[in-house]
Amino acid sequence: MIKLMIKGFAYDVSGSPIVLLTDEEEEKVLPLWIGLLEAHSIALAVEGTEMPRPMTHDLIITICKMLKATISRVVINDLRDNTFYATIDLTTEIETIAMDARPSDAIALALRSSAPIYLKNNLADNMLSISELIDEETKKELDKFFNVSNLKKTLH
Template structure:
């Protein structure tokens, strides 16, 4: 199933959570990531150019320079509270499957303009937004509070 990055939220301890939603935006798969990873994903979401390339930008440049391309990403599994992901890379006739962190898969997919997929197993673990959010939080998620998003964008520069 193809999912999209709805936004970045923060839990009570300040840890970033990437919110992946289905096409109806009624179900969400929250994935906790580190601060630096969230920053890289936010930059890619907003298309904010950097004066120097970040690691994910360099990864794409290396692939392109070597004649390879990232053809897909999949958040594939959850084991012991750790998500796993796979990166699909093609180079000519050769195909490669690379184990990566979900945050790296998401950051690369956003930069490469390719869909983010989740496995069937994880589809069954998506949460119903209606059941987990109160009215205020639902409204915030739906709007992603333009003011807060603008402030966050400013902080990325």
Template sequence: MTQVRMDIETIVVGGGPVASMVVLRPRNPRLTDGNLQLPIQIGLAEASAISMGMDDSTNHRPFTHDLLKNVVSELGSTISSVGIDRVEGATFFAHVTLIRSDGEHINVDARPSDAIALAVRTKAPIFVNSDVLETAAYPDFTTVRKDEEERELKEFHDFVETLSPEDFLIGNNGESQKS
């Protein structure tokens, strides 16, 4: 199982009929088949928790993910990484890797949204199993659109390079004089 390091591309904090989601992107697109995005639908509260963690917001009292981070720290452990291991239908499965003070590594089952909320608070890396990317990732359509625009611009440039002044000469009958 190959693990791919991911970064958070964006958070959509939905409301009403719009679902909340977190979109992950491979840190190094060369390790995957091009530019991919991994959208994961999450709850509104979890989207807010991730967003607040990314903003390094400080609150008067700790929220749930802040509390868990503090408990892990007080017990002498650290959160070394989080991973998204598999996907079944639209459900993603993740874990949080803790390192205890004696060096033992412990993997704790977690929802991806909770794992990511902890990762942003502890600066822990986020990894996704390459099988999950193959199953659930989408192309980055912004990049696809940019590539298409560049291709069209090159085709137009190549066309302009083939033109000569004679292509623009028009005779008295309104037709091109080029034979």
């Protein structure tokens, strides 16, 4: 499996948010189109921002803690009809359960629980090579733009 990290966010021409996940070497990127609310939740988690009242993903983490369960990892494991699928591995004292989830929700929960995010190897062809897409100077400029602070300005 390929371990992924949040690189930042982008928007498509219609204004839909895209979360950009890279491999550990930051050589390839997996763009995932997500909803605005999920983008906001992911951005808050990346920033470490705490809201005065728990948001849905915060509530789920609290429930897990109360039940002595932990999110051990998230796996983006399938692609069907141009839609990615994911599982959240929830570990208790007794067992680990793989629960079906939308990748955006799984990512938001992984960030809040410091769980790793993985992509199954058979989906690696969906990752784009950063070096083939842009030159080094453009990459540096994009690194400044595709970050959480730019998303924060538009979501708050």
